[in-house]
Amino acid sequence: MPASKTARQRAREDITAEILAAARARLAEAGPGELSLRAVARDVGMVSSAVYRYYPSRNDLLTALLIAAYDELGEAAEAADDAVDDRDDHLGRWTAVCVATRAWSLTHPYDYALLYGSPVPGYAAPQDTVGPATRVIVRLVTIIVAAHQAGATSPVAPSIAPAGVEDAVADAIEFVRVLGNPEHADLPEITTRTIMAWTTIFGTLSFELFGHLVGSVSDYDAYFAQVISRLAADLGLPA
Amino acid sequence: MPASKTARQRAREDITAEILAAARARLAEAGPGELSLRAVARDVGMVSSAVYRYYPSRNDLLTALLIAAYDELGEAAEAADDAVDDRDDHLGRWTAVCVATRAWSLTHPYDYALLYGSPVPGYAAPQDTVGPATRVIVRLVTIIVAAHQAGATSPVAPSIAPAGVEDAVADAIEFVRVLGNPEHADLPEITTRTIMAWTTIFGTLSFELFGHLVGSVSDYDAYFAQVISRLAADLGLPA
């Protein structure tokens, strides 16, 4: 049981990754529901049955694909936040995460569609995908709550909304509390607004990538900048 | 050339519609990219080649599906607006359209995924789908612009955003002008905000239907009510 890997183990890891990469490339032409194991095998230069040594079925390959894409996006978003030197520049951190999320999405449109487009009929993502899937929103919430705890915010829009915010997003509020931000009077409002903003960001990316803004938006970069700036204002981050 | 239809013509229309309905039902199990003409034919009780008398190819059937679904959603949204007696109750009209849009989406999740989920690889929607696709946003813009022209609004959030709004959504602003609402000082801001709100609504529906709010939102009805109420406030509609 040596600490260094045997040639076999190294080869196995390489080829496992190679198959995954080939499958991701395939998504450009087929969509996850029509992803063909045989086509992937051909691209890798194997016979189709050989793929079963690495992924026990088509669905397991799909799961690996989801996790890889979620992790890559989460990684990009977190790295962008971490690269902001002034940790108290919450607006800068917010903007960095949003911009990085969009940049990854534009360069990986098929991965984006896998993650945020239509679910694959007959496929239910297993529990292992949950962690990777939450990385972006967790980071966004972290930034916004930090800003409010530092007091570096304008008051959020008065709650003219129907009562019952606490109930609507109870799960998320609980989550934020656990995140280690004990008490803040506006926590329900802040949480609701952050989830809304997150939804708007991905709604914007879906609309952009899936073609629904054709005829409305003329400059996508500028439009996205407008959106995240308004969202930041709605969240109480001062300009 | 009689004004009344022949039996053949009537039968043709019925069966064309029946095939379309069967295809929509199929979407529950397969997704548009894997939609099978043969399966549709079986459901209708025909031999697969007979479908070609009605739709010249699989892609034409897809197009018909898109148009039918967009029109049904547009119809539902417009009917909800039209049913509001007090035409000056802009908040009521806004809410009615949003609620109707969500109601249709929840009862037609597979049609929703067809319209707002991942595009079908290799399929480009033809021009005929554009009109039906814009019915909801056109109605939303109409309501918001009417509210601002009637002066029944709070001022919209001050434009703390980066300059250049006009350029980002130039196409939409032009469209609103053509809609017959000549001048309003805040037109660029109002237009941007309305497109953002539209994006948020469909982003919310996509997240709800595609499972991204599991673990965050505990009461979807209540959450949606919160969302559209905040959006209305952001758009200057008074409560």
Added chain:
DNA sequence: TGTACATCAGTGAACGCGCGTTCACTGATGTAC
């Protein structure tokens, strides 16, 4: 009203293709003594 012809819906066979998965096999790599 009746007949002759034209139109068209639906049939069934066929074309050429791709799919996921199983299985017995071979040959190379790794392990224990």
Added chain:
DNA sequence: TGTACATCAGTGAACGCGCGTTCACTGATGTAC
């Protein structure tokens, strides 16, 4: 260091299946005189 055995990656054939589309056909419906 050398040998015997175990592990495992990759092969190739096969199973049973479904797909979109074409084509010559039949029989019913519609039209013109």
